[in-house]
Amino acid sequence: MGEDGGMGEGEGDHLADGGGxxxxxxxxxxxxxxxxxxxxxxxxxxxxxxxxxxxxxxxxxxxxxxxxxxxxxxxxxxxxxxxxxxxxxxxxxxxxxxxxxxxxxxxxxxVLEKPQRMSWRIMQYADPHKSLAPTDLTRLRGEPDPEGEVGGHLTAARLEFILRPSTYATMCLRELTKQSSELAHQLVLNAEGAAMGTADGGALAVAPDSGALAAAADQGKVAGIAGETEASHEVAEMEVHEAAEV
Structure with missing residues (x-):
């Protein structure tokens, strides 16, 4: 490389160092x-x-x-x-x-990341304050995973996947739900979620297409865009029912 950080003389398109x-x-x-x-x-x-x-x-x-x-x-x-x-x-x-x-x-x-071991569930529920995802504490206690509520008037998508370090789970969710990452769009979602929460005590901010989720999970083609988080491998279990989480 040159002194200015650029490619030095003779370093063309065929520069090979092995590996990647x-x-x-x-x-x-x-x-x-x-x-x-x-x-x-x-x-x-x-x-x-x-x-x-x-x-x-x-x-x-x-x-x-x-x-x-x-x-x-x-x-x-x-x-x-x-x-x-x-x-x-x-x-x-x-x-x-x-x-x-x-x-x-x-x-x-x-440029693109592909989630690993991805699975999803569509769940019905009525209480917007009830957790629909297991936590480390509930697992340590041996408690069963939340099952939702039959006949509930609210709908949630519970996703489970593994991302590599420096990759945002929130970006993966936006890819799945086809939501824009623009700040203005996210502010609109937050406002809509707050308004719906005032009326119902909480509501679904984004209703994912179950068919799209199924296709993404089956084909393994859902890509999260690289981010700057320093998190290492961990399972991201997220409930898409609050605008702040989408």
């Missing part, structure tokens, strides 16, 4: 440990031949988080990184520091 790959969309990883995508993973630029052969899928593609140890793509995305850094009088080397605590090596995030 850096493609037209960003960087693709291969065999990355479940613990996360740190700057020490091996990556290389995907060649046209590899792309044509379908060696990597969209789920392998990564984008870098700036740091002194990451590798930038060989296309326009790299120019955007460097331009934004330059606006703050920074380069990729600015993230280096003699103190380990102050050094920022950078990291990588997948």
């Amino acid at each position: 790959a850096l493609g037209e969309e960003g960087i693709a990883d291969e065999g990355v440990a479940e613990e996360g995508l740190d700057a020490s993973i091996a990556i290389h630029v995907v060649t046209e031949a590899e792309a044509a052969a379908g060696k990597y899928s969209i789920h392998d593609v990564l984008l870098p988080l700036p740091g002194n140890s990451i590798k930038l793509p060989n296309h326009a995305v790299a120019a955007v990184y460097l331009r934004v850094l330059a606006e703050w009088s920074l380069t990729m080397d600015s993230f280096d520091h003699p103190s380990r605590e102050l050094k920022l090596p950078g990291s990588y995030r997948r």
Whole structure:
């Protein structure tokens, strides 16, 4: 890499370091440990031949988080990184520091994430304040999972899935329910949920299409967009019946 963090002379589209790959969309990883995508993973630029052969899928593609140890793509995305850094009088080397605590090596995030071990249930209930998902405490006590209420006038979708670190469960829910992530849209949902809660003591903010949920769960094609949470592997059990949770 060049001193400004860009690609040095002779580093073309066929730069190969082994491990994963850096493609037209960003960087693709291969065999990355479940613990996360740190700057020490091996990556290389995907060649046209590899792309044509379908060696990597969209789920392998990564984008870098700036740091002194990451590798930038060989296309326009790299120019955007460097331009934004330059606006703050920074380069990729600015993230280096003699103190380990102050050094920022950078990291990588997948463009798309696929939830693992995903399952779902559509449940009826009447009491909006009743929990419909088990908790660590109820499991320690050996209590049975909540079953909802037969004939309840409210509907909830209880989802269970595992996400990799640095991935938002809320973004996965928005993908499932086809909801926008724009702040203005979320504020509207919050207001609608509050109004419905005033009338009914709580109500369903978003009614997921059960067919869409079934197809997503069966095909394993529901993708959550990478986020910045530091959570490690954990099961996300969420009730989609309050606007604040959607």
